Amino acid sequence: MHRIVFRWLIGALPVVFGVSALTFVLTSLVPGDPGRTILGANASPAQVAAIDKQLGLDEPLPARYWDWLTGAFHGDLGDSITSGVPVSDQLTSRLGVTLSLIGGAILVAAVAGVVLGVLSALKGGWLGRTVDGIALVGLAVPNFWFGLVLMTAFAVQLPLFPATGYVPFSESPVQWFESLVLPVLTLGVPATAPVAKQTRDGVLNQLDREYVRVLRARGIPERSVLFRHVLRNAAAPIVTVLGVVVVTLFGGTVLAETLFVMPGLGGLAVTAASTQDIPMVQGVALVFTVTVMLINLLIEVVYTMVNPKVRT
Amino acid sequence: MTSHNASARPAAPRGLHRISRVSRLGLAALTTVLSLTVAACGGGTGGTAAGSGSSSGTKVAGDTLTVAEQQSPPSMNPGRLDLGFVDFTMLSYESLFYLSPEGKVEPALAKSWKYVGTGNTELSVTLRSGVKFADGTPVTADAVKASLEYAKKAQGNQAHYLTDATITTSGDLGLIIKLAKANPILPTLLTQSYGIGQIISPKGLAAASKLTPTATSQGAGPYIYEPSDSVAGDHYTYTANPNYYDKAKQNYKKIVIKIVQNGQTAINAMKTGQVDVYKGDYTSASSAKSAGMSTVGLPVILQGLSLIDRGGEVSKPLGDVRVRQAINYAIDREAVTKALLGSSGTPTVQTVIKGGDGYSEDLADHYAYNPTKAKELLKEAGYADGFELPVLAATFVGFDTMAQAIAGQLEKVGIKVKVTAVTSITSFVENQTNRKYPAVSGGFTEAPMYLQGLDLFMPGSKVFNGFGSTSPELTELFDKAAAAEPAARADLDRQMQEYLVKNAWFAPVAFTPVNYYVRPGIGGVKVSAGAPFASPLAFYATK
Numbered sequence: 004m005h006r007i008v009f010r011w012l013i014g015a016l017p018v019v020f021g022v023s024a025l026t027f028v029l030t031s032l033v034p035g036d037p038g039r040t041i042l043g044a045n046a047s048p049a050q051v052a053a054i055d056k057q058l059g060l061d062e063p064l065p066a067r068y069w070d071w072l073t074g075a076f077h078g079d080l081g082d083s084i085t086s087g088v089p090v091s092d093q094l095t096s097r098l099g100v101t102l103s104l105i106g107g108a109i110l111v112a113a114v115a116g117v118v119l120g121v122l123s124a125l126k127g128g129w130l131g132r133t134v135d136g137i138a139l140v141g142l143a144v145p146n147f148w149f150g151l152v153l154m155t156a157f158a159v160q161l162p163l164f165p166a167t168g169y170v171p172f173s174e175s176p177v178q179w180f181e182s183l184v185l186p187v188l189t190l191g192v193p194a195t196a197p198v199a200k201q202t203r204d205g206v207l208n209q210l211d212r213e214y215v216r217v218l219r220a221r222g223i224p225e226r227s228v229l230f231r232h233v234l235r236n237a238a239a240p241i242v243t244v245l246g247v248v249v250v251t252l253f254g255g256t257v258l259a260e261t262l263f264v265m266p267g268l269g270g271l272a273v274t275a276a277s278t279q280d281i282p283m284v285q286g287v288a289l290v291f292t293v294t295v296m297l298i299n300l301l302i303e304v305v306y307t308m309v310n311p312k313v314r315t
Numbered sequence: 316m317t318s319h320n321a322s323a324r325p326a327a328p329r330g331l332h333r334i335s336r337v338s339r340l341g342l343a344a345l346t347t348v349l350s351l352t353v354a355a356c357g358g359g360t361g362g363t364a365a366g367s368g369s370s371s372g373t374k375v376a377g378d379t380l381t382v383a384e385q386q387s388p389p390s391m392n393p394g395r396l397d398l399g400f401v402d403f404t405m406l407s408y409e410s411l412f413y414l415s416p417e418g419k420v421e422p423a424l425a426k427s428w429k430y431v432g433t434g435n436t437e438l439s440v441t442l443r444s445g446v447k448f449a450d451g452t453p454v455t456a457d458a459v460k461a462s463l464e465y466a467k468k469a470q471g472n473q474a475h476y477l478t479d480a481t482i483t484t485s486g487d488l489g490l491i492i493k494l495a496k497a498n499p500i501l502p503t504l505l506t507q508s509y510g511i512g513q514i515i516s517p518k519g520l521a522a523a524s525k526l527t528p529t530a531t532s533q534g535a536g537p538y539i540y541e542p543s544d545s546v547a548g549d550h551y552t553y554t555a556n557p558n559y560y561d562k563a564k565q566n567y568k569k570i571v572i573k574i575v576q577n578g579q580t581a582i583n584a585m586k587t588g589q590v591d592v593y594k595g596d597y598t599s600a601s602s603a604k605s606a607g608m609s610t611v612g613l614p615v616i617l618q619g620l621s622l623i624d625r626g627g628e629v630s631k632p633l634g635d636v637r638v639r640q641a642i643n644y645a646i647d648r649e650a651v652t653k654a655l656l657g658s659s660g661t662p663t664v665q666t667v668i669k670g671g672d673g674y675s676e677d678l679a680d681h682y683a684y685n686p687t688k689a690k691e692l693l694k695e696a697g698y699a700d701g702f703e704l705p706v707l708a709a710t711f712v713g714f715d716t717m718a719q720a721i722a723g724q725l726e727k728v729g730i731k732v733k734v735t736a737v738t739s740i741t742s743f744v745e746n747q748t749n750r751k752y753p754a755v756s757g758g759f760t761e762a763p764m765y766l767q768g769l770d771l772f773m774p775g776s777k778v779f780n781g782f783g784s785t786s787p788e789l790t791e792l793f794d795k796a797a798a799a800e801p802a803a804r805a806d807l808d809r810q811m812q813e814y815l816v817k818n819a820w821f822a823p824v825a826f827t828p829v830n831y832y833v834r835p836g837i838g839g840v841k842v843s844a845g846a847p848f849a850s851p852l853a854f855y856a857t858k
Contacts, residue, residue, distance in 0.1 A: 033739070036741055039741050039744070040389065040741070041389060041390070041395070042395070042470055042471065042472055047777060050470045053470070054470060085389040085390065086389055086390055086391075086527050086528055086547060087390065087524060087525075087527040088527050088528060088529045088547055089529075092529060093547065093548075096546060097546075151579055151580075151583075154580070154583050155583060158583060158587055159583050159586045159587055162587060165587070165589065166580070166583045166584045166586070166587045166589055167573075167575065167580060167583070167584045167589055167590075168550075168573075168589065169549075261576050261577060261580075262577055262580055263580070264549070264573060264574070264575050264580060264584070265549075266546040266548065266549030266550075270548065270549075271548060274387065274548055278389065
């Protein structure tokens with residue numbers, strides 16, 4: 004286990020460094036000028052140049068990146084170019100929203116995916132075909148449309164949940180839950196499909212194996228065969244698929260946050276990118292990168308735990 | 316020569332005629348393509364220039380008002396904020412004057428005012444006594460002077476209205492604003508519709524860089540911005556200011572401005588009562604109406620071609636007035652408007668709406684669709700075989716689609732339009748001024764002729780007059796109008812419009828409305844030719 008964490012750390016540092024440098028360069032290539040963004044169309048070129056200088060935007064790119072990097076090492080991610088707000092403040096206030104969304108969606112995808120997958124493997128027939136169908140539809144249906152349908156059905160027609168907005172857990176756990184249901188389902192339900200399909204295939208594959216027949220011949224109860232042996236052996240690829248799903252969920256948060264008006268990091272990233280707010284984009288990219296890497300670490304740890312072969 | 320139709324409009328006080336915001340091609344757009352979409356693509360019901368109102372009913376004390384807008388403001392500093400975001404500061408920064416929904420300039424911090432002498436170069440203002448900023452300090456002439464001087468230097472995109480102003484105080488409550496050049500609508504420019512008129516307290520000015528969404532407001536407005544109850548980019552909360560001088564104007568205990576980018580989400584939020592008023596766009600107009608919302612809007616956003624190379628520098632043909640006129644004759648405005656904007660568009664050949672400053676009934680059909688005449692004019696000018704016209708457009712707000720539609724029309728008379736569509740507002744703005752494109756498919760907000768002069772067609776206009784076109788005749792008319800008394804100005808404004816139309820400086824196509832969707836139970840959402848954007852300060856609860 005120590006070896007995994009150590010290996011992760013060795014790999015993580017260059018990745019974080021690389022992503023931050025790449026983000027910096029790419030953001031600076033976006034056409035436009037932050038000074039112009041701040042001052043508006045009527046500002047003269049001289050005014051724009053003056054404010055760019057004030058913000059240090061006239062410095063060469065490597066110098067600006069170095070400034071950012073040294074600041075980041077000291078825990079200072081700078082201030083937003085457009086609003087003057089410290090980047091870390093914005094990230095802190097928004098991280099909870101995005102993590103709640105992603106956490107909820109993973110939970111939905113994992114639980115529903117595994118249950119559906121196992122059921123379809125065991126029952127086969129129409130259930131199997133249904134899972135296949137759902138998997139296809141899940142991949143084909145745009146999240147955006149699905150989210151709007153959920154909102155119309157369960158917020159407007161049946162007023163069970165709020166149509167928009169986010170309530171922090173500290174303010175009201177019940178309202179926090181209610182505000183998360185629809186966006187989490189928007190993200191989580193389509194993500195269920197690949198998990199269910201992998202589970203079904205994995206379980207079917209295991210059920211065909213010799214050892215299952217042997218276990219059954221020995222009179223081991225079916226439940227035990229399924230949960231203690233089959234599912235455990237099928238778990239490793241499911242965990243891998245979940246890992247991939249989680250990473251794609253980050254992209255999905257941009258959409259879910261916009262649609263359900265939630266103050267998360269996805270929306271922040273989009274706004275910051277469109278205004279060339281480099282410090283803010285850097286901050287969001289850093290948080291996303293570190294989070295994705297932590298999730299990868301977690302996946303690897305779980306993978307090792309469920310797959311004894313990796314441990315040897 | 317010109318019609319006197321406009322004189323039938325109710326007279327604005329003190330010679331201050333109608334106002335509207337300058338083009339939204341300011342920063343609202345820079346950061347926020349979508350906010351422009353709101354401004355330029357509003358659909359649904361186009362009202363009349365007389366104004367249209369929202370729900371009627373008895374005014375009652377309101378609890379919380381939630382307004383949804385599409386884009387969040389880049390700062391909370393009224394001195395710097397782009398026009399597209401003034402709603403976010405007008406609640407907490409009382410302005411010198413108040414622009415009513417009917418387009419009249421009314422007292423706010425200023426109790427009374429008048430232009431001194433003739434020529435519209437000196438404005439004398441007397442402030443209301445006993446008014447305090449939210450922090451408890453008094454609103455004095457010195458404080459107002461400091462705020463105006465800050466706005467002048469703060470490099471915001473309205474600073475140029477004050478560039479040549481010298482402000483002096485006379486006693487605790489008296490101000491004199493002297494201008495080097497005549498400005499007949501200075502009080503209008505110092506209403507809540509313009510950030511520069513929103514007064515910042517001395518304490519706020521002392522740390523102006525801290526006027527961000529994470530700090531509270533430093534104004535004397537009816538509300539106080541509450542950063543602890545707000546999330547920048549998501550929602551902005553304002554609560555009633557206990558120090559406000561006129562409690563009757565605090566229509567709600569709390570106002571929340573939510574950022575909702577998706578129109579359908581906004582309509583759903585309105586249906587469930589989460590949002591009361593939404594600045595909508597045409598994509599959600601029918602949905603809003605079928606959901607029982609009322610719509611309020613005026614067709615005030617002009618779309619069409621700006622023929623900016625009037626000297627023929629990069630496109631020789633455009634230097635010939637006959638060619639520019641031919642372009643105007645060659646566009647079937649009715650057809651283009653119907654195809655692109657449906658009932659949301661109002662075809663026009665003028666840069667002002669019916670009822671607006673400078674509008675002339677005589678000019679209404681000046682360029683009735685006539686491709687034969689267009690061809691004749693082209694032949695006379697020596698371009699019988701047509702020519703190629705590069706046109707700059709942007710990929711938002713339908714500017715590129717409009718450019719393509721116009722291209723189709725001009726093709727029929729032999730003019731081959733070559734559209735270059737750019738994806739960012741910044742490069743759109745830059746390319747308007749780098750003398751590469753002789754014509755631009757753009758849009759701007761209808762405004763009084765004086766403001767159109769400053770921002771659209773006079774040589775000083777930084778964005779929209781990219782080649783710095785100038786005409787002695789137009790300049791003379793502009794200068795005369797700027798210094799004129801209201802009655803004489805109306806006629807001069809019409810003469811200016813007539814010059815622009817007859818000399819074909821533009822090839823306008825249609826006006827489109829900005830639409831507000833309003834939940835039942837909300838009043839005060841009104842617009843007029845003089846105030847085409849509804850002010851949340853005027854919204855109230857009804858029963």
